[in-house]
Amino acid sequence: MKTVKISEAVVRRLPIYLRFLNELSKKNVYTVSSQDLGVKLDLNPAQIRKDLAYFGEFGKKGIGYDVDYLIEKIRQILKIDKVxxxxxxxxxxxxxxxxxxxxxxxxxxxxxxxxxxxxxxxxxxxxxxxxxxxxxxxxxxxxxxxxxxxxxxxxxxxxxxxxxxxxxxxxxxxxxxxxxxxxxxxxxxxxxxxxxxxxxxxxxxx
Amino acid sequence: MKTVKISEAVVRRLPIYLRFLNELSKKNVYTVSSQDLGVKLDLNPAQIRKDLAYFGEFGKKGIGYDVDYLIEKIRQILKIDKVxxxxxxxxxxxxxxxxxxxxxxxxxxxxxxxxxxxxxxxxxxxxxxxxxxxxxxxxxxxxxxxxxxxxxxxxxxxxxxxxxxxxxxxxxxxxxxxxxxxxxxxxxxxxxxxxxxxxxxxxxxx
DNA sequence: TAGATTGTTAATCGATTAACAATC
DNA sequence: TAGATTGTTAATCGATTAACAATC
Known part of the structure; x- marks a missing residue:
């Protein structure tokens, strides 16, 4: 929901997530957990889940996040889904x-x-x-x-x-x-x- | 005192202070208050005073900070007083x-x-x-x-x-x-x- | 069903700001 | 002395992390 003000710190992490997700997608990785992301990006998994949850429920409990779907969503959030x-x-x-x-x-x-x-x-x-x-x-x-x-x-x-x-x-x-x-x-x-x-x-x- | 851990946010502001102080020095401004700095750098004056106070008492009550002295001090703190x-x-x-x-x-x-x-x-x-x-x-x-x-x-x-x-x-x-x-x-x-x-x-x- | 992992609440931690006594 | 401004404490605000019920 856009009613809560999103902090600058959150917005600055989104491109970092996006970049790594793009790498995963290129490697044909289809699913990723906040755990995985956290290790690779040196971030706390809870923080990653919370960041993403500001914008919607993008993950699946017990599974993680669909890489390509999450890419699409983050691009929309950042408004870079068009040139x-x-x-x-x-x-x-x-x-x-x-x-x-x-x-x-x-x-x-x-x-x-x-x-x-x-x-x-x-x-x-x-x-x-x-x-x-x-x-x-x-x-x-x-x-x-x-x-x-x-x-x-x-x-x-x-x-x-x-x-x-x-x-x-x-x-x-x-x-x-x-x-x-x-x-x-x-x-x-x-x-x-x-x-x-x-x-x-x-x-x-x- | 170096016993307190200095936060990254503080350290990142020091070069910003330094740069502006250098400008002032070039313009032959000898003294500056946290108020002045705050306006120019879009920062809260209390924050500036607190940042500097982590490293020593560089100011004079009622007067402000001596520009050249503060430059010297910040350069020491940042360890850029030598090449x-x-x-x-x-x-x-x-x-x-x-x-x-x-x-x-x-x-x-x-x-x-x-x-x-x-x-x-x-x-x-x-x-x-x-x-x-x-x-x-x-x-x-x-x-x-x-x-x-x-x-x-x-x-x-x-x-x-x-x-x-x-x-x-x-x-x-x-x-x-x-x-x-x-x-x-x-x-x-x-x-x-x-x-x-x-x-x-x-x-x-x- | 058992294991994994989300979304979210509550707890913690840290950073910013306000306020003011000290003092130039 | 009066005005200004520091250094610092206390209050506030915000961000991170831990914990866990929900559920795939």
Missing amino acids: IPVALVGAGNLGRALCNYNAYLKDNMKIVAVFDELESKVGESINNLKVKPMRELKTTIQELNVRIGIITVPATEAQNVANQFVEGGVEAILNFAPIIIKVPNEIRVHHADFTAELQSLAYYLD | IPVALVGAGNLGRALCNYNAYLKDNMKIVAVFDELESKVGESINNLKVKPMRELKTTIQELNVRIGIITVPATEAQNVANQFVEGGVEAILNFAPIIIKVPNEIRVHHADFTAELQSLAYYLD
Whole structure:
């Protein structure tokens, strides 16, 4: 039932479940228990059952979960059962890496437009997409129905790009720039911050 | 006092504080309150004070925190007050992006070696580093005292690379491959998983 | 039927926030 | 002195885990 608010922690685990289930499906494994999943994903089985139970009764007592059925369900929950058009700003090294990294294509996230501020980058081809100038951002993402924006520009530009995404009607943003960007409440922002990730790792060194 | 166990959530916020403090310092701001920090970083001021108080009394009542002093302290806490040698495996797009992205250099994380399995990649130069073959991994990281390993290879190779890192004596791993890797308990692993990040964003679309 | 495993409640654990005395 | 802000305790809130009846 969607009446209970689903916590962010739960939502973040769903893609992890999905990925592993996809692997199982490829190996023609038809059924999986929360126990199995827990061992493989380093998670408590009770937590996995509880996470899934927020969205429905997907398992069978005494049996476990049907792999393909659960895949279908999680994809529906995550709303990636249809293609989601994504745009990316910043055709630098990281931007190019993300464009070429089409692993998410099979999960219906499709980068349909790439933009860069630099005239020298405009017109370049990345993975069959021509880099467009920033001035075309708003009209292009509206035309292409872009729903998620990815930011891979330097920190100094990130807020500006975010503003343009919001103006263009994007509903969510994945920000790789090392800065906290501010957007209206109804826009969802995730920060992919590997400098922070790396630094927090250092804490655990002896 | 280090007797209390510091939670992961706290450690993950420290780099965020640090980054913003660095910005303030560059702007010649000498003092900052938990209030100020909270507004800028979208965090509760009490939480910030509590986070910092785990490690000492860094502030002055009625005044706030001395920016440069707090920077120094957080860098000590994160153990990035001296250079930490890092190695990276996987000279693909993402790997190259991370190598060139030397923003973490100023925070003492230094990529000192890059490896790739493909003979065709070996010998290439990335940001003044020659890509080395995998067979040299163990000896090289031991010679260079590498303490953190970054994995940017395909999922199928990730566990294998992780094992080699562990054998070579690395203490922590940042894994970009979309798979949960298993390592001995004493090794710290963080997963930088932007496919998962992107997919969980989709959940929040209307 | 016996064994396995779910869905769910209750218990536990941990993290965040509010409040305020101490003090600059 | 008055105002501001810390460090810290206590209260609240939320997330994880254990336990078990239901049932395949």
